[in-house]
Amino acid sequence: SLLIICQIFYTHSFFINFCVRKVISKTHLLQNICKSLSTSTISQRLSTSAIQLANNINKYNKMVIQHNVKGYEEFTKLVEELETNAEGQPIHVLFSGGKDENGQSWCPYCVKAEPVVHDALAKASEKSHFIHVDVGERAYWKDTNCPFRTDPRLKLIWVPTLMRWNTPLRIDSENVTKKDLVDMVFDEPIEQK
Structure with missing residues (x-):
């Protein structure tokens, strides 16, 4: 059998x-x-x-633990919880444009980056965390007062942005579509603060 x-x-x-x-x-x-x-x-x-x-x-x-959140409040709540309970495991975060009812993002680089990032998850350490954050609709994102832009821990300028939380490892815009750069974010040996 x-x-x-x-x-x-x-x-x-x-x-x-x-x-x-x-x-x-x-x-x-x-x-x-x-x-x-x-x-x-x-x-x-x-x-x-x-x-x-x-x-x-x-x-x-050996997969990473994946989380999907929408909006700033859901993101901050989850990341604060993970900072407390992740037992020192890396936390990787992908910020991307919101999706419509058909699952299509308004952000063309986000559409291109998503499969590259998901393929690279195999490089992340076992039991690490990956958060996919939907930053919302284009108008909300473009507002200069958007909390994703003003939060001093984030200071996002572009979507997509891929980062390892609490480290200097960060790539954005079309760089998130480049396999070698995405792989580096997941496998570069830098410790979290």
């Missing part, structure tokens, strides 16, 4: 990636996959499937 489960994981890796990112337990995931497949789909490449299953499980067991 383990070989059957391995084949299921291999055949439906896109489903695994989606479910793991949504923090569905492995047991629940297996039950859903088994219900959706017939036994005729479980017949090829079993040894390869077992290896890929092990790699996928190892990859996702």
Whole structure:
């Protein structure tokens, strides 16, 4: 039965990636996959499937803890909580333009940066935190009194901005679309204050 489960994981890796990112337990995931497949789909490449299953499980067991917040108040509340409870783990923050009802951001660089940043999360240390902050609508962001711009801990000028909290590591604008710079923010050995 383990070989059957391995084949299921291999055949439906896109489903695994989606479910793991949504923090569905492995047991629940297996039950859903088994219900959706017939036994005729479980017949090829079993040894390869077992290896890929092990790699996928190892990859996702080491994932960063992801948070999504909207607005300044939600962000400050969460970051203050993490500063108290994150046990010294790094906190990475991506600030990006708000999204409409179709999930599309008003900020073109944010749209380009999001997949680059999410791919680079694998470079972040295990159990570190990643906060994706929706800064709101374009008019709110452009206001010079926007708290994301005036908070002395942030002083944001551009979205997207990617930073490691309480360190000098920070990139913004189109630089957040550059894989090598994004990777540096996640894997550069600088301690938080």
